[in-house]
Amino acid sequence: MACQVPEYIPAEIEPRWQRQWEAAGLYHADIDKKRPKFYALTMLPYPSGDLHIGHWYAISPSDARARYKRMNGFNVMFPIGFDAFGLPAENAAIKHNIHPRKWTYANIQKMREQFRSMGTMIDWRREIVSSDEKYYRWTQWFFIQLVKHNLAYQKLSPVDWCPHCNTTLAREQVWGDDRHCERCGTPVIKKDLKQWFFKTTRYADELVNYDGLDWPERVRTLQTNWIGRSEGALVTFKTEAGDALEVFTTRPDTLWGVTFMVLAPEHPLVEKLTTIEQRAEVDQYVLDASRQSDIQRESTEKEKSGIFTGGYAINPVNGEKIPVWISDYVLMTYGTGAIMAVPAHDERDFDFARKFYLPLRIVIQPPGLPELKSEDVTMPLPAFGTMVNSGELSGTPAEQSFRRAVEYVEKIGAGKAATNYRLRDWLISRQRYWGAPIPVVHCPNCGAVTVPEDQLPVRLPDDVEWKPTGESPLKLHPTWRFTTCPQCGKPAERETDTMDTFVCSSWYHLRYLSPDYDKGPFDPQEYDYWMPVDIYTGGIEHANMHLIYTRFFHKALRDMGLTKGNEPMLQLRNQGMVLGEDSEKMSKSRGNVVSPDDLVHTYGADATRAYLMFFARWDMGGPWSSGGIDGVMRWLRRAWSLVLEPGQTGAVNEESVKTLRRKVHQTLRSVSRDFEQFEFNTIISSLMELLNEMAHLKDSVYGSDAWKEAIEIYLQMMAPVVPHIAEELWQRIHKPYSVHTSRWPSVDEKAAADEEITLVVQLNGKVRDRITVPVDISEEEAKTRALKSDIIQKQMEGKEARQIIYVKGRLINIVV
């Protein structure tokens, strides 16, 4: 009997359906104004050459949700592409002596096939490859627009250099306590170089505003901390020579407590302030500071060091003459590179004052204490209490003195309220070959001139010695760099640095709209229909890099009139990470890597997709389990035989029909909700649970309309998760092609409603009994029945119920 039913062989059905879907263009997404659009985007993968389990984890649940949205009537675009420029191509090229281009495009070809084996609804007509000329032409075009709008500039400054990658890095790409390169882990060093920057800081204020965004709190916090907005004031002190010495402070209320000032060793006024007597010591200190690495210098463990310059400044609020010191705890890169020191109320200044026996003045008297004298102070004092020693602010509550102090300095013309940010401009120059060339010509007469737009792209030449020497490989090309100035026509040289690949990925979501469009970076008609991105999924590691860059791009483009709205991606969700079975990060050296190709071979794409959705909360991730996927495989086999194996055709039991329909529609309700909320693991659980129930009921409902309905809804619910088996079974029960274009069923609320419910009966908050009652039972009736329960009677033993709590549909709690 059972031998009539074919076996479930994923390797037979999966490739067949993949071919059929592709041939039919089932997943083509085109403008259709009759349907609401839905732009589902997943982060652009790097073509490393092998699709790993992390790619599957990122993409297949996103695909399932996109499919769910499509079945719900949305016109869904789900594109993919390749972030194809970047260092690994060059490193592989150096190791294996193969051209980066060849390596990259071979990898892409392999990964396309791997992606196809996943069974996604990717519209391949929209694929982009960021190293294609037709793509990077527009990356260069954007660079030029940014220059035109004063959002890109060149500057000589100390920058982070990775000695392993042989290139500079943006500040966001330097990670951890030891300040290592985000890509290769090598600690970075400082170099003074002239580099190109994008002015991300212009949007700092806007970037900490997430209005209208449904983004995880975690990402918003990371970005907010990274941008590091602080409100305070800029106050101008004067040196004795009359030079303005500006400081940024977040505590203008403590201006009267300033007892010295500290400049960064690199501060331009150090030279002028230093007296003859102090000269030798100051010079030595400046030299020492310049030799220190950032890690040494920025260590908080280190005891404070510093030198008196011999110079003095005048405090504008009280005319006091205060000594000016230099110290490496003041950073030239933040604020103005100079601080006013208030040792009585700031821990760092307090430590410094202690070390060098500098005086301290209390300006905020803590409440409820006898009047404090400066010699009583053993630690910096808090910011609440009453102002003292502070001119006209004395005697007022400290709470208001921030505002009052700012008003005061504004009145006397010594400063103004100001906001400062930790965020720095984005360094985008890279001294590497495999990237988009920066479209600039350096002319001895005209300076840095951008290449005219009609001459784009500035092509990356193939015949280059790409070995890393610390110099840009393009600089070593015999002819490429020599050109003429687009402005004056005289001999000039091309910029030989290439762009950070994060520039390429800052706008790829726009190129998907029209990958072949050649009148601009994207077709405005497509833009108007598809943008903004409705859901963006990817890893959280990009919170402070790609996600800030792409928001910056959108805002800059908006101000150029190219994009609309303030944000490119409305909703963001992050997946976690799949760990090895040993709960460690997967790596070849640990030997705990799970290969998706092997999984597809052994279990099929459907089982792999389903297990990835099942084994952990998607946003958390967790360890892989080889036994776990067996469980999912069992589920698929059971579903297969549930649909295909005939049941007993006897009398249909009406009670069973009701139970079946109730369970089906309740499951439909929870599965729909879980899809909306990205709770993929409970989708699979619910489907497994329903399968168990259906298997139990099968023989008592087989042949009924309810059974037919149950099977159809079951396959439709499976379709987004396990698209191949669902399609195969859908065909085998003779439903019209395709399950993926069928309309998501709607919940029959009547059928889903419970007729009877289980009420929990508690005694003093402890569960003692459960009673089955009609769903519409009255409160009185429920209480009476609960009190009548044998167990309750026995346990109460004549005790009086003091109080009876009734929660409709849930429980009764008897308090004695």
Add this chain to the structure above:
RNA sequence: GCCGGAGUGGCGGAACUGGCAGACGCGCACGACUCAAAAUCGUGUUCCCUCGGGAGUGUGGGUUCGAUUCCCACCUUCGGCACCA
């Protein structure tokens, strides 16, 4: 130090708005089928227990009729930032 996430059986994890803790799966045990094994199916599976119950969601308190859920303090762990004025 500051900010954020997490802590639930042997394991991965469920539990919607304060209301049955442990759904679903893995593993394990027992049973059926089999000469046998695998596969499959069925039953059981938080711990303790004198079989009445008792304890239990990192720890200690609190609020409440009732807390995995809310509040306070703390521990562990992961991630980010860190002399940012």
